Amino acid sequence: MRVTGYRSLLTRHEWGRLTGDANGVMPGHQTDVHVLILETDEGLEGIGVGAHGDIDRVFGAVEGQDPRAVTALYDRMLACVFKTGHAGSAFGAIGAIDMALWDLKAKAAGEPLWRTLGALDRFVPGYASGLDIALDDDALVRLYQQYADRGFSSAKLKGGHDVRHDLRRLLAVREVLSRNSAYPALMLDANESWNRTQAVRFVTELERSVDLAWIEEPVRRWDSGGLAAVRQHIRAGVATGENLTGLEQYRPLLAADAVDIVQIGNVWGITHFLRTAAVAHLYDLPVSPVTYHTNPVAHAAAAIPNHLAFEVQHLTAPVGLAIDQEIMDGGIVLGDEPGIGIRVDEEHINAVRAANPVAKVAGPHVRPARAGLRLVPDLPRPAAAGTAVLPTGKPA
Template sequence: MTGAGPPLQGSNVKIARVETVPIRQELDRPFGSAQGWTTARQYLIVRVVADDGTVGYGECWGPIAGNQQVVEQIIAPMLEGEDPCATGRLWQRVAFKLRWAYHSFSPYSALSGVDLALWDLRGKLAGEPVHRLLGGACHERVSAYATGHYFRQVDRLDEQIAIVLDEAQANLGKGFRRLKLKIGLRLLGWGADADVALIRAVRERLGDDVPIMVDANCAYDVPTALRVGRACEDLGIGWFEEPLPPADLDGYAELSRKLDVPIAGGESWALLARFAEVFQRRAVSVAQPDVCSAGGITETKRIADLAAALNIRCIPHVWGTPIAIAASLQVAATLPQEVLLEYDQSDNPIRERLATEPFRLDSDGAVAVPQRPGLGIDLDEDELERFRWDPR
């Protein structure tokens, strides 16, 4: 079991069923990164229902159909009739089963979504927020940074730069104190020089006092990443995220040795064992596990604790619904280091409408950690049904 917490109530409650709800919303205007164009926001929501009617909610990262099949056909039969408060034991059972069934291609995003729902359910049964079950909060609020500033379908670099500058200014106007830019403009047929021009234009417009991070979404090889990284050093960039494909740990380690700008990564890695290898190689200075894909709250907390022990910052990757935001806040609240919340500002009607009370920035650019039981949020079931989608 991860962490210690107050005595649990409801230990006689059992899991009645596990349900999945695929949701999707087409976007009015596509946006892009180095990995391609996003034309819709879509997620697999997991519901774990206890026999007393209490419901826990989770979210899976990645392809809906594959995650749905794994949850419904493999994980759900393993959980029915089990104690929902036994999150650690159930995580180990399911992870072992997935390793046996899928070997090195295990779909840990499916496990992650179920794990989130179990922690939400466990917290509701205990009458406590998840961060208390994980050992207690070090932070009541978490400073947020605005992710966005994606690519648009334009013909000229100056048009793209103008769009990003306007969006960056708008996000500062919302109350954000930090921003993260997308680079990797090869999607639009431009090279690394265009990426550096974009970063420089934003820095010049916003000045030196606004922390700026950049995310390449695995766009480069090592020589190109070194060139962009040195420009990032000159421009005072806070971190250089996913410069390389996730399998190139030797390349990440080389960048970390040769560059002063912190190297960040983690959304493409899953499980403690993988992050332990990353940390052993000192391949990143900022670890970014995603609770919806790294193994859920159970495994993300283990990853974060190992990072803290090795003096590596852990700032979870977040790019989902209010479920992902709430779960990330619950974990982030327990971390002893300075933490940040990634708060996506790109087009996402699901993020804005799925929770009955959307997250908001306070006057200091921070988001309060939910204090109600479980993940601390309520979903609007009517909106959930409006977004429901059949991927098959």
């Protein structure tokens, strides 16, 4: 079997609500979902997900190769961008191809990927994560009631602007989840919006009333000194790593004893996840995957010894995709379909050539100009009459 080509598709996920974080809010209820289909000379096709606009930089490393040699092809892709660098969009393309290669490998074996990777149990414990910063209190409670109905007893909220606002929301979600556990686990994600002093002050205030399991990305992802300082002055664990594009980027964080929960992005692929999890295991650290549509890395999470909890953001599938998994009992139950378990209905998807996401001037993927430079927490500014204000302080 040989890789002969690829197709790129663009579909959307319908959230039914606004999503965002401390850096901004998406303008609508939909987000793009990029799908990669690797073609082979035997007609078998592999599915990967995630933006892969730089695919032509690395596809030559796998073209004509046997897709079952996944780890060797992963290193081959990295080697092809050795001089120009593999971070950013190139790493996204490598991750999407890597997923599709693992999908092909498991399909060729006629078994689900979790089985190919050596997992014994198909259940992957998780936590609820609603990307919820734009929701008012009532909408927040309604959302997490849906997660509670699926058995979740832990949740991560987006916050970081107003400690009183975040405390009120954490307490409300704790109440919702208390029907599944006497001690629900609560986390807060600041999405790199603070400096180290802000982080310690903010979390210390929250911890007067809430026992946080972890604070996520309190400072910049590469700030090993800052993360270590925050970790030394709060009770909560420090979680980070979702935006690190390469195993080597974890080295300074681990050397500085700066992280309690090692996070790994789904969009960076199966091989990167497995290698990072192995390094974290060397330090006796748990790993927690930061999710992406279809939860592809859940198969790998089922097969490692130090998986803590898998982020579950969505309870439905993107348009045109069917996923062989169930969200129940507070986690993900993986199915028996060969491969990653993603089926694609191309008739319901707008097929397009892979392209890098268009640059935005606002939203959760754009760093605000004053992030980490505020003396006091951000509070909503008074709006003109008749203008709604989002929790970000921006007009709706």
